[in-house]
Amino acid sequence: MTTILYSLAGADRSRPFSPHCWKIVLALRHKDLDFEEKPLAFTEISEVEGGFSKTVPILRDGDKLVSDSFQIALHLEEAYPDRPSLFRGEGGKAMARFVEGYSQTTIHPAISAIALMDIYNILAPADQAHFRKTREALFGKPLEEVFPDRDGAIAAFPAKLQALRHMLRSQPFIGGEKPLFADYIVFGALQWLKVTTGSVHLPQDDKALDWFERCLDLFDGAGRKVA
Known part of the structure; x- marks a missing residue:
């Protein structure tokens, strides 16, 4: 199943800008994980994943949904311990x-x-x-x-x-x-x-x-x- 990162962009969806989402873009790259990024407008965030979160980033990793950048990083560290560590302890x-x-x-x-x-x-x-x-x-x-x-x-x-x-x-x-x-x-x-x-x-x-x-x-x- 595709890993999806919901992020934030303005009128130009090719320019996501949220600082918290950029943390996770690099965290996913650090873990060498394939993912699809879906930039959203502010007013679209509450409409995705059944209104799971009012803020991004939101990560769908298989059947797991996680919000908050630090919690996502912790999830990635726990779910993929064989990949390069984000924290080293x-x-x-x-x-x-x-x-x-x-x-x-x-x-x-x-x-x-x-x-x-x-x-x-x-x-x-x-x-x-x-x-x-x-x-x-x-x-x-x-x-x-x-x-x-x-x-x-x-x-x-x-x-x-x-x-x-x-x-x-x-x-x-x-x-x-x-x-x-x-x-x-x-x-x-x-x-x-x-x-x-x-x-x-x-x-x-x-x-x-x-x-x-x-x-x-x-x-x-x-x-x-x-x-």
Whole structure:
């Protein structure tokens, strides 16, 4: 039975952009598993698999349905122990949990301040209405007023990756000599920024950018196949 990954895209279904889904694209490649990716619009997510989840990624792996990127990674690790490990043990799982916390509390808010309107602009009209309604309810103000200083957010963004640069002084990946799921967590965030805005907004001589380029090259350039 085909393994299916439901992901997220805007009006152009060839450009999936969810950071959490990109984690799983690379996790599936890491495990060398064949799968079919089905990008969805925001308003379609609740219609697939009997309304299994309101968010993506959703993975159908045979008769198993799993949502939440970290839970999917854990499922892949347990279901395919003979394939390359995403964690290399309990320590790797704990490390990935820490990296996930760092990404979602430091990197994601910084990206949102840059990309909010870019995301809105790549959506189809029905999804633009959904996105505006839900985000304006969350922030309590018009979408255009949520992050008024985009240029300032871009200028401040490189500093959010200083912890990554510090680590890169001693090893090429967060996982060491080779990447682990922890790498795919941060990669997913930067890929989200790149696909939605066209850039990761880092200087050309930045070690964090070098790391991102190495991640783009993984698995026959899987990350480069989206314009």
